[in-house]
Amino acid sequence: MSAVISKKLVDEIAHLANIPLSDKELSSITAAFDETLQVIDNLSEIDTTGIEPAHHTTGLENIMREDVVDNERMFSQEEALSQAKKTNVGYFVVPRILHND
Amino acid sequence: MLTKRQPPGILGGQMTNPTYELVCGMEVHAELKTASKMFCGCKNDPFGAEKPNSHTCPVCLALPGALPVANKKAIEWTIMLGLALGCKINLFSKFDRKHYFYPDLPKGYQISQYDLPFCYDGKLETSFGTVRIHRIHLEEDTGKLLHKKINGEDVSLIDFNRGGVPLIEIVTEADIHSPEQAKEYGKKLREILRFLEISDCDMDQGGMRLEANVSVRPVGTTEMPSYKTELKNINSFKFMEQAINFEMKRQEKLLAAGETVVQETLGWNVSTQQTFSQRSKEEAEDYRYFPDPDLPPIRFTQAQIDVIKKSLPELPTQIVERWENEYQIEPRFGTKLFNTASEANIFESLFSSAKNKKVALDKLASALVNKQVSLPAVESDVEKIINEFAKLNSVEDVDTGELKATIQTILSENPDVKEKYAKGEKQVIGFLMGQVMRVSGKKLDPAAVRATILLSLEK
């Protein structure tokens, strides 16, 4: 079966998805991608003229909340930071990203 | 035969000095001042928080399993703004996920609106012409990044107090054709947002953010330019005006030299007074929008929109016009008196009550603007201020006996006055009046004082 998708494209997708991939992983994922795309290609066989997409199944609409402060759910600073590996004087810390100021 | 010198670039032959015009659209973001955030119940007060990351919860921290629920008031205020700007309202609307990775965006996507914004096709009038509003939509704000060096390492510190705050985005068509018009548009928009009391628009605090898409085209052409640069992260109207001016000239120079303008995001460097590149816009980001499955869609009835429309207060320009017609208050005073609808209402009570009492309203307005009387803070201040104004123009009752005695004292201290008056030097009257006022220390009726002085002098 001929390849439906190229390694280059898969690499682009990995960047878009913020997924770090080794060369080995890139190759195996490209093969897996191919396999999946072959399976899901059958959608075009179904006629969907006049059909609206079904984004929700419940039929619910207008579910909103009143503009009230929920003190019970709000964390203290300690709770908010409790699971982070890197914090500094009340902040989460990440390495500086240089190109997007 | 002398030929008249032609102005450059006119009438046939080469355009030696083509002039370009600005083609500019603006995107303004304003934080709504709801009590709670857009999709969770955390306190909406990023600037007033005691410490970083103290107004957060599973939802705005994007913990595993957290889910958003939309703030009804934020939605109603968005509709209200749309109606105030003459927009059409999408009766069926939804929220969409906008994906990109950045540390201040905890979910890895922002909940925003893509193809069905709440409002579209409105307008805002400026003295330079109409600026059409393309759309108004509602989304959530990101957290804040602080850049620092810690132990020699360049890091960014993240505070999520601002993350999830409701943000309204107003996008115009490219109808702005001068930096001055851009400034006026921004100021008028801010005035309306503040007037409706839905946003404080504090630019220093990031409560209102301006972005401009800038291109130029030769004057007289109407095609949309094929490129644009985006001016971002500009936090004052003055800087926006300067940045657009600079950018216009920069682009004109490039185009005149036959070069192309690179499509990119630019910032404004206040110290160097130049725009600088922030990020190339060659490839537009792929946000992979899709309707947020966690948020059921919103469906209004026309009746519900009509209720919101009825609740819209009269807008500033309409009020000032009406005050001129009804109360004869000059617009130059009217525009200075209020910022918000609540304030306008109080002045309305003041003027209508004063009108009933046959007070000189134009003088009252002037007194208010010049702070000769206090400004009303609440409805109940109205009577107090009318009295203050009355006192301003009223005079004390004159005690004739006391007055005569005062005049006699002054005349005896200034013996030459009577002589001068007899010689016809009428200005001594003014001198005497001043003295009487000074000595008595009271605000006396000038006419009565004059009359008594004359009597005394004639004696």
Place this chain on the structure above:
Amino acid sequence: MTDLNKLTLKKAQKLVAEKEVTAAEIQQACIDQIKEVNGKLNIFLSHLDVPVTASEGSLHSLPIAVKDNVCTLDFPTTASSKVLEGYRPPYEASIVRKVKEAGGVILGKTNLDAWAHGSSTETSDFGLTLNPRNPDFLPGGSSGGSAASVASDTCIIAIGTETAGSIRQPSAWCGVVGLKPTYGRVSRYGIAAMASSTDSPGPIAKTVEDAATLLDFMAGHDPLDATSNPAEHPVFSNSLNKKISGMKVGVLYQDLKGLEEVRPYIDAASKVLEDLGAEVEYSQALDPHYAISVYTIVQRAEVSSNLARYTGIRYGNDRSHFGDEAKRRIMLGTHALRKGYADKYYLSAQKVRAKFALDFEKLFKKYDVLISASSPTLAEKIGASEGSSMFGELADMLQEPSSICGLPGINVPCFRDPETNLFLGLNIVAPAWREDLVIQFGDAYEKATTWNSWRTND
């Protein structure tokens, strides 16, 4: 009393209420059983070591096993992924809060396919779970740990989640009852999201009665979940012990290629329902192979979005810790949403999804419930999921149509192979919000047959 861990929930509630046994004794029996088998079967990732007391309530401090993608305050929550290894949520899921308020005790957290991506529990980052019925075989997934816990009597009852088949298929492979409620019936708040538009938490239990009982506690509107139904739910236990005579049953998918192994048992099950008085008819539905495509695209798209928050900045570890399956799904999902591809994949899938909904609408005009096999095969051997990039989605083919439409369904055991001790399950599906029907039919079938391992305990 011995074997207290083998009690059904109903029996345990009765004995504790009548003070014949204490909840602590029951908890201890489960803990002892865990210590006995967990080393080999790898069902629990974390669990109690000693009994604890709970608040008052009709769940009487009885021990409940909870799938590890559900946030709990008392145990780590890892979703069986190295990304969340050691993560202690600072809040708990609404369903955990509800169950605790009713007096339930969280016994421990059960293993799953990492991020619930799978139908084998083999893709857990913390080792696979073995099928207690026959440890050479897989328990199914993604709620394999919860299903195995019930099957091994290491708990009284369990909670799982289903995105497409993840409650019903492992329940089928482990020979237990698995109830997937209507999407929106039970709150998702506090459950690590997989596919936001189909994720449904539900009970995995020893009997249909137990499942209905726990569902009564789990279900109901949650203001913290905008997709949860504001309407009050009926008392599900009231649907037990009701006759099905005169009701109409449609049998689906029997003529599909690949179902040869299970077909005769579904035929037999149909006969049982007929003997109970129902009108049973073989019927046609939209080919579930299209549901595989719809589900694969929509689920992976939503997965790519829901897993974007895991960066290791605010909690957990960075994205290099994702396993292969997660990486594959995230990337396929990202691709399905890209400019130039979203129309072909994501939008088309959502339209075909609407067609499945219309198809079910049509079928439910004729039938009260629809039945089929829960899985095209009995439990598969260890290693079966390796090397296939779509094992999960293919294995769940028969569940995907009802899952993508948000419909309620139940799995009840309908066959046991005496040689392998492996089970097959019968899948019963009803219209949206009609859990009462799946409970009614499931209960009737269970009581009319002997496939249920705990029935004789009553």
